Amino acid sequence: MKEVYDSVIARDPNQPEFHQAVEEVLDSLGPVIQAHPEFLPVVRSIVEAERIIQFRVPWWDDDGNLRVNRGFRIQMNSAIGPYKGGLRFHPSVNQSILKFLAFEQVFKNSLTGLPMGGGKGGSDFDPKGKSDSEVMRFCQSFMMELWRHIGADLDVPAGDIGVGGREIGYLFGMYKKLANEFVGILTGKGRSYGGSLIRPEATGYGLVYFAREMLATTGKSIEGAVCSVSGSGNVAQFASEKVLDLGGKVVTMSDSSGWIHDPAGIDREKLDWIMDLKNNRRGRISEYADHFDGVTYTKSQPEPASNGLWGVDVDVALPCATQNEINEEEAKMLVANTVIAVAEGANMPCTPEAVEVFQSNGVLFAPGKASNAGGVATSGLEMSQNSLRMSWTREEVDAHLDRIMINIHKNAFDTAEKYGMPGNYVAGANIAGFLKVADAMSAQGLL
Numbered sequence: 001m002k003e004v005y006d007s008v009i010a011r012d013p014n015q016p017e018f019h020q021a022v023e024e025v026l027d028s029l030g031p032v033i034q035a036h037p038e039f040l041p042v043v044r045s046i047v048e049a050e051r052i053i054q055f056r057v058p059w060w061d062d063d064g065n066l067r068v069n070r071g072f073r074i075q076m077n078s079a080i081g082p083y084k085g086g087l088r089f090h091p092s093v094n095q096s097i098l099k100f101l102a103f104e105q106v107f108k109n110s111l112t113g114l115p116m117g118g119g120k121g122g123s124d125f126d127p128k129g130k131s132d133s134e135v136m137r138f139c140q141s142f143m144m145e146l147w148r149h150i151g152a153d154l155d156v157p158a159g160d161i162g163v164g165g166r167e168i169g170y171l172f173g174m175y176k177k178l179a180n181e182f183v184g185i186l187t188g189k190g191r192s193y194g195g196s197l198i199r200p201e202a203t204g205y206g207l208v209y210f211a212r213e214m215l216a217t218t219g220k221s222i223e224g225a226v227c228s229v230s231g232s233g234n235v236a237q238f239a240s241e242k243v244l245d246l247g248g249k250v251v252t253m254s255d256s257s258g259w260i261h262d263p264a265g266i267d268r269e270k271l272d273w274i275m276d277l278k279n280n281r282r283g284r285i286s287e288y289a290d291h292f293d294g295v296t297y298t299k300s301q302p303e304p305a306s307n308g309l310w311g312v313d314v315d316v317a318l319p320c321a322t323q324n325e326i327n328e329e330e331a332k333m334l335v336a337n338t339v340i341a342v343a344e345g346a347n348m349p350c351t352p353e354a355v356e357v358f359q360s361n362g363v364l365f366a367p368g369k370a371s372n373a374g375g376v377a378t379s380g381l382e383m384s385q386n387s388l389r390m391s392w393t394r395e396e397v398d399a400h401l402d403r404i405m406i407n408i409h410k411n412a413f414d415t416a417e418k419y420g421m422p423g424n425y426v427a428g429a430n431i432a433g434f435l436k437v438a439d440a441m442s443a444q445g446l447l
Contacts, residue, residue: 001026001033001043008047015096017323021103022047024352024367028430031419042438045446046106049099051075055145057123059138062131071142073121073149073157076102079440082153083119084109084376084383086160089167093124100323101160101347105376107433108369111408114380119155121146127162139170147175152183152386158379159188161322164234165200169193184386187379191391196382198397199375204238204320204345205398206374209405211316211343212246214364214425217413220340223247228314230254230307231321232278232285235345235372239318240271252309254321255285258299259309262292313337320345328353335361344368355426370412370429377404 008022026043033040053073061067072095075083085105088098098120106118123142127135150157159168168188175185189195198205212222225248229236232253240250249265253274266274270292277283289297298308310317310330317339319325323346326334331354334342341364344350348368350358358365381400385391392400408429415435416428 001030004043004047007044012096012099015099017096017100018103020352021100021348024348024426025103025107025430025434028427029434031421032431032434035419036438038442039438041446042441045441046077046434046437047103049074049076049102050078052095052099053121053146053149054095057125057138057142057145059134059141061134067138069123069125069138071121071123071145072098073146073155074098074102074119075149075155076118076120077106077437077441078117079437079444080110081115081117082151083155084116084158084379085118085120086122086158087163087167087171088120088122088160089125089127089162090122091124091126093122098122104347104369106437107430108373109376109380110433110436111370111411111429112373112377112380112404113407114377114404116376116380116383119157120160121157122160122163125162127167132166135167136170139167140174143171143174144178146171147178150175150185152185152383156184156379156383157186158376161233164188165190184383187382189382194382194386196378196385196397197392197394198401199378199382200234201238201241202378202401203235203372203375204240205242206377206401206405207235207239207318207320207343207345207371208242208246209374209402210366210371210409211318211341213406213409214341214343214366215316217423218340218364221246222316225249225315225340226251226313227316227318228252228309228312229318229320229345230259230309230325230349231319231346232274233320235375236318236320237271237275237278239320239345240266241268243318244268244271248316251314252312253285253288254300254307254309256300257284258286258297259307260285260288261296261298261309261312262288262294264294310334311337315340317342318345319349321349322346323348324351326350326354328357330354331357334358335363339363342366343371345372347372359424359426364423365425367426367429369433370408370425373408374401374405377401
């Protein structure tokens with residue numbers, strides 16, 4: 001495993017996010033390779049993307065100035081199905097971050113049990129502060145190159161940070177015009193043109209379903225639990241909603257400006273207010289503290305200062321903002337406050353050091369590739385509905401999602417036990433996701 005990891009660093013020395021993702025998976029696979037030495041060639045192959053596409057995205061702003069961004073699509077692995085993974089529009093986007101996300105996506109998609117490979121893409125374009133017409137022109141230019149590399153049976157992108165319903169609509173419209181066909185080429189579409197019910201809610205709902213199953217192994221429940229949630233976007237909003245559905249209490253949320261602590265709990269009325277603030281008015285979470293009594297707002301501190309949000313005394317922590325938002329010191333703060341469970345709603349929001357703190361202190365810890373797989377699982381369900389030319393009810397989709405998350409939990413839990421690491425969801429998820437892909441790759445000749 002060390003030899004493989006060293007070769008990854010030697011080939012791509014300036015990709016720390018990708019290195020972190022690879023190291024986390026390889027650390028789990030030692031027992032698998034001992035039991036199945038025939039899979040060692042798979043390990044050497046799986047860390048290399050099948051295809052990396054980079055392209056120029058020129059577009060005109062409202063003042064008539066030509067802007068140029070970079071576009072990417074990482075087609076990581078297609079052993080078990082078409083490439084599947086989101087598009088991210090954010091200034092931080094680069095090849096390292098997208099390779100990290102695409103690598104994670106391979107195992108996440110494998111865990112869902114659906115026939116989906118792993119991919120990721122996006123651009124360093126920032127939709128914040130742009131007019132609708134500027135976003136539309138950018139999306140159309142982006143798709144003018146991407147369309148030749150995707151297809152319903154080849155690569156089906158979805159949304160991610162900076163890519164919501166508006167962007168998906170513009171991207172889909174341009175693909176339809178260029179390809180002269182109406183197919184389920186993107187997921188996260190509007191309901192009027194092939195989208196699925198529950199898709200916006202899926203990642204947050206699925207996260208809480210997984211946390212519920214994890215807590216149940218120790219005889220505990222979401223009901224009555226006090227929960228800290230970071231972020232205030234799509235995942236955080238619907239994770240909070242599902243916590244309320246199951247009888248829990250959410251006391252924190254955040255955005256890039258800072259975080260709020262509401263000891264009384266963010267009830268449904270308050271959550272609706274936050275959804276309107278973030279989705280319609282595009283405001284800051286600090287406004288919540290101005291609007292509701294008894295709320296504390298804390299401004300974000302420059303890194304590496306600690307995020308005090310994780311010092312709040314809670315039973316369950318649900319980090320839903322961004323990668324590496326919980327470091328070792330913040331993990332120790334949660335442990336000191338006797339947190340029971342931590343489940344990742346974002347992609348790798350806990351540093352490796354933080355994960356070690358949780359695991360060494362007996363905290364139930366769910367890695368994002370397992371606990372936030374609900375989003376891509378429901379994207380897979382949208383693909384199924386598109387192929388069938390039909391729509392399922394909200395209740396049907398939610399039931400499918402719940403069942404998939406139960407199965408992901410069982411698979412990760414049972415696999416960890418089988419390989420001598422009971423309760424280690426990181427190892428269980430990595431090994432279970434790897435074994436399915438490895439078997440398919442071997443059967444196909446490792447092409």
